[in-house]
Amino acid sequence: MYSQGLIGAKTDTNEDEAFLAAFQARIDAEEKIEPNDPMPEGYRKTLVRQIGQHAHSEIVGMLPEGNWITRAPSLRRKAALLAKVQDEGGHGLYLYSAAETLGVSREEMTEELLSGKAKYSSIFNYPTQTWADIGAIGWLVDGAAIMNQIPLCRCSYGPYARAMIRVCKEESFHQRQGYEIMMTLARGTPEQKEMAQDALNRWWWPSLMMFGPHDGDSQHSDQSMKWKIKRFTNDELRQKFVDATVPQGEFIGLTFPDPDLKWNEEKGGYDFGAIDWDEFWRVVKGHGPMNRDRIAARQKAWDDGAWVREAVLAHAEKRNARREAAKMAAE
């Protein structure tokens, strides 16, 4: 996965006080909300937006890694990468079906992705330039995703929480295979180590951006926390990620591209430098290095698959008609 702090959801809702209070009481009692239960429109919309963004991120996330499948350096690496990319496709499908329980169709979601109306994680708008990028993505991007997704397993919306449990079980392999690639390169020739360092340099800051804007700047975070869609703020998750990841990088002899990164004994965590939010918003708004390529690739897949979708439906229709006719003849 690769969900990121939700971008621009509207949580406005216009139900009466009593309805909202009754709903909040269920949430506070840690009851799960299921598809046909009464729910505020703002809750439904927030989830449709968030689960949709998450699903699109899984699917678009297959592209940067898919770029290296044919050029993986060994059969072992190739089999692992193929399995990982296939998992991401699976994650996208679990999530689309969770979103569909809220009354939005797969076609609508696809249409919103292709038109640019729906967002996906900004991290996938960066290119994968070398093999080491595959290591950095597994280690950092899947690592950040895991931080984000573990609390989502306790999300108040049942179908999303259940999808997240399946996803989380599969993510651990993704991060480990990535770290193993980085470790192998870091312990290889000077050129290989340099390649690993270069990948870390390029992917570190975009990985921190995956958690979304600072808490003070993300307007809808409070309501999402109150509805227990999310359990930790963007900044809390980002801090956990930094604290977990820095020692892993140091262990394999790599350095982080942040002169302000240092252990803070008092808070029991790392301090780190300022994130370039202008870059984040530029990429979210479509001006990252790969935004156009990513959407063009999804559009091509959709267009090229049109005849298949038409053919399978026509075939199913023909078979149903034949079956009906046979039944009539037998009667």
Add this chain to the structure above:
Amino acid sequence: MSKNQIPLWEVFIRPRNGLAHKHCGSVHAADEVMALQAARDVYTRRGEGTSIWVVPSSAITASDPENKDENFEPAMSKVYRHPTFYEIPEEVGHM
């Protein structure tokens, strides 16, 4: 986009013989053959099952959550349906 939407199927998987099929999610597919293939690819990549059922989602009739109380509340008050409601002297032994 296409007017003909590809139908939705609910997927049930038996984790191993001796256990019941359990609902695990859904897939879109034009027919039952493709639904089974998609369910296998999406839901059993790590040996999660030994058997799959797919059922058209439209074939499922669900109880209305609005009627949850009248459907399920009566069971809550019938404690006499549980073995612990009955007091049996200890001398009688395990029953």
